[in-house]
Amino acid sequence: MKDLPKISEAEWQVMKVLWDKSPLTANEIVDQLANNTEWNPRTIKTLLNRLMNKNALGIQQDGRVYWYYPLVSKEECARSERESLLKRVYNGALQPLLAAFLEEQKLSNEEIDELKQILEDKGKSK
Amino acid sequence: MKDLPKISEAEWQVMKVLWDKSPLTANEIVDQLANNTEWNPRTIKTLLNRLMNKNALGIQQDGRVYWYYPLVSKEECARSERESLLKRVYNGALQPLLAAFLEEQKLSNEEIDELKQILEDKGKSK
DNA sequence: TATTTTTGATTACAAATGTAATACATTAAA
DNA sequence: TTTAATGTATTACATTTGTAATCAAAAATA
Known part of the structure; x- marks a missing residue:
């Protein structure tokens, strides 16, 4: 790179x-x-x-x-x-970073669903 | 602050x-x-x-x-x-940031589950 | 054609940052 | 007690960054 x-x-x-x-x-x-x-x-x-x-x-x-x-x-x-x-x-350490972002900031329900979807897909692809 | x-x-x-x-x-x-x-x-x-x-x-x-x-x-x-x-x-814009982090980096299944849990909770609390 | 305007190039300058070296004061050692 | 070691404070110096000003060349205008 x-x-x-x-x-x-x-x-x-x-x-x-x-x-x-x-x-x-x-x-x-x-x-x-x-x-x-x-x-x-x-x-x-x-x-x-x-x-x-x-x-x-x-x-x-x-x-x-x-x-x-x-x-x-x-x-x-x-x-x-x-x-x-x-x-x-x-x-x-990615998880703590993401948890902090998630907990503090405001997300719409749609955004939350999109993120859940990404996580679902990641979970499956393993 | x-x-x-x-x-x-x-x-x-x-x-x-x-x-x-x-x-x-x-x-x-x-x-x-x-x-x-x-x-x-x-x-x-x-x-x-x-x-x-x-x-x-x-x-x-x-x-x-x-x-x-x-x-x-x-x-x-x-x-x-x-x-x-x-x-x-x-x-x-938080969602694109999080999506980028999620898509690129590697998370264990446990970490994925924890994040899903946080998202679940956020979704509910609305 | 001489002059003004416009556009990019060069120079400026203070504060922050990375990376130390030197100076000073105090304590420990000779 | 003089000297050496140790810990902190001060000074140093190049690079990056924020924020422009000045210079030079070309184009537009008088």
Whole structure:
């Protein structure tokens, strides 16, 4: 498995915009983020550059405008974050982590049923 | 809810030792960590100092030896980390997070049953 | 054509983090 | 009592991160 770039908290915001839709120009990304953040557009440009340097984003140049797109998938980055939490906080013990999530947070009945279904299937496949 | 100190990756290692057993002297902590890390004892002293400055650890002085103990509970720090992941990566959507954890990781049949039980109980309590 | 505007590139700067080294004070040993 | 060892406090230094400002080049405009 290729080694993923480490994506910081602020960078995650930017990546999420591009995972949602890409390629986008810097200005389009700035517009998207204007809804969720108070960042100066300069700040966003900086984050875009850092993400390019980390090989998390690629560009496609059209004249002097860049179109940015992800070079890593959201799912692989998400997995890396999940594993990081699991290991750092729970020493890799999945059950306690899940139990804590389940007990604390609110889930709809539908969601509960979906999760039960996943567990059923896992139980059977053994 | 009191505002928790932000505990870094390396600091988590130290805190886990003390959550497991406390109070401990710096040397005892160093000994514990010798098993899991390659850190220089100086490094560990630095981390202990930073954690004290963050009010994550307190000390009880005995002569010139300090006995360190946690000022924040593991559970509240763990919750903070869970929430951070949930929000940063999943925009707060719990079900997809849990589904991803469940699908990817390996759980024993017993663990699966325990989780099903938790889900049952949650379903009922609505 | 000279000037302003726009877009990306480079530089800035403080705080946090990883990873120690050095300094200082006190106790134990010679 | 002087010296060495031990424990804590202070200082160090590079990298990452948050948050921009400035610079340079190209395009649009006067």
